[in-house]
Amino acid sequence: xxxxxxxxxxxxxxxxxxxxxxxxxxxxxxxxxxxxxxxxxxxxxxxxxxxxxxxxxxxxxxxxxxxxxxxxxxxx
Amino acid sequence: xxxxxxxxxxxxxxxxxxxxxxxxxxxxxxxxxxxxxxxxxxxxxxxxxxxxxxxxxxxxxxxxxxxxxxxxxxxxxxxxxxxxxxxxxxxxxxxxxxxxxxxxxxxxxxxxxxxxxxxxxxxxxxxxxxxxxxxxxxxxxxxxxxxxxxxxxxxxxxxxxxxxxxxxxxxxxx
Numbered sequence: 087x088x089x090x091x092x093x094x095x096x097x098x099x100x101x102x103x104x105x106x107x108x109x110x111x112x113x114x115x116x117x118x119x120x121x122x123x124x125x126x127x128x129x130x131x132x133x134x135x136x137x138x139x140x141x142x143x144x145x146x147x148x149x150x151x152x153x154x155x156x157x158x159x160x161x162x
Numbered sequence: 163x164x165x166x167x168x169x170x171x172x173x174x175x176x177x178x179x180x181x182x183x184x185x186x187x188x189x190x191x192x193x194x195x196x197x198x199x200x201x202x203x204x205x206x207x208x209x210x211x212x213x214x215x216x217x218x219x220x221x222x223x224x225x226x227x228x229x230x231x232x233x234x235x236x237x238x239x240x241x242x243x244x245x246x247x248x249x250x251x252x253x254x255x256x257x258x259x260x261x262x263x264x265x266x267x268x269x270x271x272x273x274x275x276x277x278x279x280x281x282x283x284x285x286x287x288x289x290x291x292x293x294x295x296x297x298x299x300x301x302x303x304x305x306x307x308x309x310x311x312x313x314x315x316x317x318x319x320x321x322x323x324x325x326x327x328x329x330x331x332x333x334x335x336x
Contacts, residue, residue, distance in 0.1 A: 088264045088271075089327075090216040091182040092173065092209050 170293055173207040191269045193221050196277040201227055204271060217321050218256040228253060230282035252286040256301055258325040276305055
């Protein structure tokens with residue numbers, strides 16, 4: 087002979103909440119990592135420009151000797 | 163029927179309850195009588211929330227039951243006879259869960275202890291009508307017409323009868 091029991095359904099909302107928390111957590115983690123990478127790129131570009139300027143300032147070009155040599159050859 | 167304090171619920175009404183995972187959901191299954199004839203289909207499960215189990219199957223009966231000639235079931239003279247007529251639109255009947263077996267392979271509900279005549283002579287009700295204890299008692303007396311009729315019951319102990327217990331009812335002889 088038959089017996090059919092009934093039971094309470096398990097609520098779904100805790101699982102939905104957990105999934106949302108995970109999604110938000112992953113989003114925050116990616117955003118944080120993205121910001122760190124952007125900061126590193128800015129530092130590299132700034133360092134490179136500064137290095138180029140320093141090199142340029144350290145090696146000035148001597149133009150006086152070149153003018154004197156040119157005058158001597160045209161007199162004849 | 164009078165709308166008394168509700169003690170039976172259609173499982174469809176209870177949005178936070180379902181059939182236990184290790185028991186079959188027999189809604190939609192055919193119901194067969196003692197001669198293995200189809201007498202109807204299970205449309206709903208009537209549950210008692212306190213007992214957390216199905217106590218009746220709500221069966222939409224076949225036209226063969228409705229069209230069968232109805233005679234009020236006979237009683238010895240010393241017992242009051244309740245006569246009733248099934249009206250048009252009254253095409254549902256309840257069966258205590260302990261009075262059936264489940265054929266899971268073929269999805270059939272087997273009411274081996276109830277013949278076609280008993281089904282046709284049992285008082286039916288219209289789908290959606292709230293059930294009261296008086297109707298339950300009338301139906302039980304119809305299915306157990308070999309024993310003197312019971313009075314209307316008062317509390318959930320009514321469901322401790324053999325008709326709602328598979329182990330005890332299986333030991334009965336028909």
